[in-house]
Amino acid sequence: MRFQTELVPATLIRRYKRFLADCTLADGREVVAHCANPGSMMGLAEPGMRIWLEPNDDPKKKLKFGWRLVEHGGGHFTGVDTSVPNRALRAAFEAGVVPGFDGYTTVRPEQKYGENSRIDFLLQGDGLPDAYVEVKSVTLSRTPGLAEFPDSVTARGAKHLGELARVAQAGHWAVMLYLVQRTDCDRFALAADIDPAYAAAYAHASGAGVETLCLGTHISPDGVTVAAPIPVNTQA
Numbered sequence: 001m002r003f004q005t006e007l008v009p010a011t012l013i014r015r016y017k018r019f020l021a022d023c024t025l026a027d028g029r030e031v032v033a034h035c036a037n038p039g040s041m042m043g044l045a046e047p048g049m050r051i052w053l054e055p056n057d058d059p060k061k062k063l064k065f066g067w068r069l070v071e072h073g074g075g076h077f078t079g080v081d082t083s084v085p086n087r088a089l090r091a092a093f094e095a096g097v098v099p100g101f102d103g104y105t106t107v108r109p110e111q112k113y114g115e116n117s118r119i120d121f122l123l124q125g126d127g128l129p130d131a132y133v134e135v136k137s138v139t140l141s142r143t144p145g146l147a148e149f150p151d152s153v154t155a156r157g158a159k160h161l162g163e164l165a166r167v168a169q170a171g172h173w174a175v176m177l178y179l180v181q182r183t184d185c186d187r188f189a190l191a192a193d194i195d196p197a198y199a200a201a202y203a204h205a206s207g208a209g210v211e212t213l214c215l216g217t218h219i220s221p222d223g224v225t226v227a228a229p230i231p232v233n234t235q236a
Contacts, residue, residue, distance in 0.1 A: 001088040002223035007052040007068060015045040021067050023053060033065035036081045040152040042140055044070050044078055052077075052221050069221065072184060077219040078139050079181035084224050085137045086120055088217065089179065092226040093121060099229055100213065103128050114163035120177075131173040134160050138180045138214075140191060147185035147214075147230070149178055150195050158201035161210070168209035176205065178214040180230055188214040189233045 013022035013030070021033045033053050035041075052069035070078045079085075086109065092098045093107045104123040111122040113132065123131040140151035150157055161176065168174040178188060192199035206212070216227035 001084065001091050001225060003054050003068060003221070005055055007054050007221040009071075010051050010053050010065075012045065012047060012049045012051050014047055015041065020063075021045075021051075023051065023065070023067070025053075031065050032063055033067045034061075034063045035067045036083055037067075037139075038082070039139070039150070041080060042151045043142070044080060044139060069219065074184070076182070076184040077221075078183075079137075079217065079219050079224050080139060082137045085135050085179040085181065088224045088226055089121070089135060089177070093123065098215070098226065101131065104131060114166065117160065117163050119163075129171070129173045131175060132164065132167045133175045133177050134164055135177050135179060138178050138188065139182060141182055141185055142191075145184070145186050147178075147180040147182055147188045148191040148194075149188075150191060150198055153195045154198055158195075158198050161198070161201040161205040164210045165205040165208035168205070174205075174210045176202070176210055176212050178212070178232075179226070180214065180216050181219065181224070183217065183219050185216075185230070187231045187233060 010023040010025050015021045015035055018038055019035050021035045023033050024030050050071040053065040054068050055065055068081050090109055104125040106124040108122040110118045113119050119132045120135040121133040136149055138147045138149045140148045164174040190199050212232055214230045214232045216230045218225045218227050
């Protein structure tokens, strides 16, 4: 998935009201960028961080920049836009390059299911069980190399796990897919101390037959693509 327009570097001044960020461009101009991330963004919104913005000239948009990346040392990046994982995964599913999903030729995003919910992807293929795939963007890292989810309490995330559990119990293939939007992590764990209720919902879903898949990403100012699986330790 490539960004629609060329990203420009900036320095973060502050993030506020969850969806707004004051930034300084390379030429010294201060601009307000849209932050498409409702989470806490723990460790990713410190003043002075080098970030990357996507400009737009859409007259319907009040803000002319969108915050897309945080740049870390060593050439590593974190993607902060929570809409990117679904876009990148849709491209990967349609290209048939997501591990374990061979033979699934129909990709249907945002399908209604359960109790007033929408599954991120419903995948279908001849002779294969319907695959219900829920996607979560992972950006938290409190220990070098370890990605964690969630970064704040998420009742909605726990609800999704309950819906997946019922899908699995009905005989379908239910998958909880964590997409790590960081290039500096090579393993994954639940942040049970941040949201014990989510961890409990995950344990229940796993017991009901919900499978877990965690994938890495390749990230640069050009775009985001899905990478290889990352080991999962849900007990960490």
